[in-house]
Amino acid sequence: MTHQLTRPRWLAGHVLVLVTVVAFVYLGFWQLRRHAEVQGLQAVVAESFALPHVEVGEAEMYRRAVAFGSFDHSREVRVLRSQDGVSGEVVLTPLVLQDGSAVLVNRGWVRPGESLSRPSGEIRTEGFMWPAESGSWLPSNLEPGQVVRRIDPAIIQAFVEYDLRDGYLIEALLREAEPPSIPSGPHLSYAVQWFLFTGVVLVGYPLLLRRVTRRGASRF
Secondary structure, eight states: HHHHHHHHHHHHHHHHHHHHHHHHHHHHHHHHHHHHHHHHHHHHHHHHHHHHOGGGGGTTOOOOEEEEEEOOOOEEEEEEEEEETTEEEEEEEEEETSSOOOOEEEEEEETTTTOOOOOSEEEEEEEEEOOSSOOOOOOSSSTTTTSSSSSOOHHHHOOSOOEEEEEEEEEEOOOOOOOOOOOOOOOOHHHEEEEEEHHHHHHHHHHHHHHHHHHHHHTO
């Protein structure tokens, strides 16, 4: 009778362990895929950086680009960003191009309360085209110097008549400047952790069963 009552428990235990192992293995390989995606993106950025500058209208993402136009400082906004552990803000200004369209330019990082120069008239700038950040929400109005949550041209597009290009230009006037680094992230270490958890379950569960079986046998 005792053996018949405990059999469903043993079966449930086996199923639970099987589901756990499958889940851990899946999560481990998922983290490996994410790590491979980041490495692929890093390679794309490195290859694009090695190519010569093109005009911003012809530039794909991660490509070095040059732009000619005038800044619209009336629609300049800021995004909170820390740098080397110091709180600050990234200054974003639309650059209206010669064809009437515009590109959002990340002009650099400043401490709160500080400002950048505000060049007027036709200027030339260069840098790296970078994808817009997702998860934006539109404010009810847009004042000069307003702080927004994301670097996203769509925020400014809602308040201007000219067309803003996808992505934004990270200004880098020095020719030896390097593109922003893309961190590898913790995906590889997370994958190792999930596989270690899998090994713990595969080794620990049989040991637990053996101990329980010995205890049961010692009672008779």
